[in-house]
Amino acid sequence: MSKGWYLAIALLVILAVVLALAVWQPSIPAADLAKRHSFSPELVERGKVLAGIGNCETCHTITADKPYAGGVEFPSPFGSLYSTNISPHPEDGIGRWPREAFVRAMREGVSREGAHLYPAFPYTHYKNITDEDLDALYAYFMTREPVAHTPPSNNLSFPFNLRFLQWGWKLLFFDPDPWQPDPGRSEQWNRGAYLAKGLGHCSACHTPRNFMQAEKKNRAYAGALVDNWYATALDESQPVPVHWDTDSLYQYLRSGTSNYHGVAVGSMGEVVHRGLRQAPDSDIRALASYMESLSADRRNTGNPRQLAAETITAAQQRAHSEHGAGEALYVSACASCHYNDPQHPLAARAELSLNSAVTADDPTNLLRVVIEGVGTGAGTPILVMPGFSTLSDENLVELADFLRRRSNLPPWKNLQQRIGELRELHRQSQHSATGKAGE
Ligand code: HEC
Ligand code: HEC
Ligand code: HEC
Known part of the structure; x- marks a missing residue:
């Protein structure tokens, strides 16, 4: 073989090693089960409200007798993915995940064992959650009832079943940097943006996706079909005769009804009645303030x-x-x-x-x-x-x-x-x- 060939093979090997190192994520060692009383009741209570805003229950609970035990099916043309058990069960759930592993999953979409997670789990939004809020969520989940339950295995077809390929997806579509507040906007607006872009993952349903299932950045909130419900457009293209304003948004997000638009049904019914139910009024007003600004160029011309x-x-x-x-x-x-x-x-x-x-x-x-x-x-x-x-x-x-x-x-x-x-x-x-x- 000529020298050139050796060089080419050596380069390929180096490339493969570099790639493997980039894709590879270390496993974080399992910890002892967290002691319930090590978390303050206030922290746990705050975590409960946050878990609501994040809709964790909707995606991780099938029946009330098995809270957070996973197994909710996410069908796709390539087969089905199932949500995991996030109750603190030591084997089936995340009971032996140290805080560090929980934070990595929420911000980077990597499991404790080092596997890349699919973006059906909205870590692409949860990456914006602050340290304090993640602490509260961790405290809440570690103090739930451990539920013994193994969700069904995924039956995704090749090559979608290869988790390491998610690394490539992240490279193309995932920006790991957290959202930064806009100092030119009000505190209320920033709070709303934080909730919508982070825990609330509002655009996960309201933004159309490309063929690789990534949200189209240039069409944020332009409306999309998710789970056979149509998450209506909330940007300037909203086709409603009476434009959404902060009052109607507040009324809708708080009570599920708006006199000028109708009621929240389907997955939005879940968001309002299960997710946002325990959120304080100030958070609902903040969300309304941010959502209104998405279509600021098209405000109502009259009363x-x-x-x-x-x-x-x-x-x-x-x-x-x-x-x-x-x-x-x-x-x-x-x-x-x-x-x-x-x-x-x-x-x-x-x-x-x-x-x-x-x-x-x-x-x-x-x-x-x-x-x-x-x-x-x-x-x-x-x-x-x-x-x-x-x-x-x-x-x-x-x-x-x-x-x-x-x-x-x-x-x-x-x-x-x-x-x-x-x-x-x-x-x-x-x-x-x-x-x-x-x-
Ligand atoms: C839109 C649906 C959805 C929502 C909302 C959701 N999850 Fe998940 N979650 C999933 C799916 C699906 C998986 C499995 C992903 C995979 O296997 O790659 C998952 C996986 C996880 C994992 C990784 C567990 C493991 O064993 O690897 C954690 C931790 C987690 N979710 C926590 C949460 C928390 C906390 C919330 C609420 C703040 C939440 N999830 C909300 C769908 C969701
Ligand atoms: C799981 C998917 C999903 C998520 C997450 C979601 N929505 Fe929705 N949303 C929908 C669907 C579906 C509708 C249409 C419901 C209907 O017509 O009753 C809707 C409707 C709405 C409407 C009424 C629009 C109209 O013209 O009727 C508003 C406002 C809204 N969502 C705001 C939000 C906000 C704010 C968030 C984040 C806190 C959010 N949505 C998160 C699915 C979702
Ligand atoms: C017996 C009374 C009744 C009849 C008849 C009825 N509706 Fe309704 N409809 C309601 C009520 C009440 C609601 C609101 C339900 C709620 O808020 O939970 C509703 C809600 C709706 C909504 C949901 C709006 C939204 O905001 O998402 C639509 C669309 C609708 N009706 C269309 C129709 C159509 C079309 C017909 C005729 C085929 C019809 N309804 C017949 C009582 C009725």
Whole structure:
């Protein structure tokens, strides 16, 4: 062999070693089980509120009798990933993780054993959590009940099952530097930005992703389909007739309802009623302040109440001038509950010309609500809407088309296909006790 070949092979070997060293993360030795009384009750209590804002429960708990025991399925075209047991069980959970290992997982997406974690776990946002808040979260998780439960193994197809490839994903899409407060903004805004970008991981659902499942940075909050719910656009492209302002955002994030937009259903119902429920009012106001600034270039030009009244009146006039099948269905099946006085729209019976499920660019939320109804746990707690799964596909298309015309919006495409998919989802959720649909 010529000298050149030896050199080339030597270079390749060096490259492989460098790469292996970069990819490799050390295992952090297991510690003794943390003693419950070593954490102050105040710290644990603070951790509880933070765990709520972080929605840890939603992704790590299937049934209430096994809190934080993992096993929640994350399906993808390449197979399923399952969340892990994060109760302090010594073998099945994270009971023997020292604080250092917990912090590394939350900030770098690496398990105690040194394996790269998948970004379905939003460490890409949790990296922004401060040391103090991580201390409180650690204290909270170490003082839960240890639950013996091994989640199912992932069944991802090759090469997605190779964890070390996540290193490459991080190289391409993960910026490990934490978010820094903006000194030019108010304290309230900065608090809101910290919560939204960190624990609250709001953009994880509201931002569209690229084919590698990374959030598109240039389209932050432009709206995205996640888990068969459409997380509505909250940037300047939000198509709502009455623009979100700090008051309506506060009302919605606190109570799950907004008179000018409707109610929080599906995964947002979880965020509001489970996640943010225990967060103090000041945090909800801070979130509202930050979220409002995402669309600061498109504020309401008039008083929201007046805008709402004009929108409803125009929609009612357009509806009166129609005599098609969609209009007949709306009058017989929906209008008795959803009829609103233009001056006093009610979130609890969303006026459908103001409602985000109707004005969104994607029909998923409207179709799911009509097919499945709204249970007591979602939207306004206690209030229910019956499901209309008995309507034919044709009727659903007519109704959706009519509601779009009534709001003076272009028709949705591919309704027929989407209705088929959502009906199938509804059937499956009725057959499985752990189904996430229709919560
Ligand atoms: C959107 C869903 C989601 C949310 C919200 C979420 N997790 Fe997870 N988490 C996951 C998934 C999925 C995994 C498994 C990732 C993997 O196997 O690569 C995981 C893994 C982890 C791990 C690594 C455990 C191990 O054994 O390797 C820790 C620690 C963890 N989560 C803690 C938390 C905490 C604390 C919160 C709340 C602040 C939280 N998670 C919220 C989905 C989530
Ligand atoms: C797990 C996914 C998910 C996360 C995380 C999430 N959202 Fe949402 N969000 C949704 C979905 C889905 C909707 C649509 C719900 C509906 O129409 O009832 C929504 C709707 C909203 C709306 C109402 C928009 C409209 O026009 O109706 C606001 C405001 C909002 N989210 C704010 C937030 C904030 C603030 C956070 C972070 C604290 C957040 N979201 C985190 C999924 C999510
Ligand atoms: C029996 C009364 C009733 C009927 C009939 C009814 N709804 Fe509803 N609807 C409600 C209530 C109440 C809510 C709010 C539920 C909540 O807040 O938990 C609601 C919520 C909704 C939402 C959710 C809005 C959001 O903000 O995400 C949509 C969309 C909707 N209805 C559409 C329809 C359509 C279309 C029809 C006709 C096929 C219809 N409803 C028939 C009572 C009704």
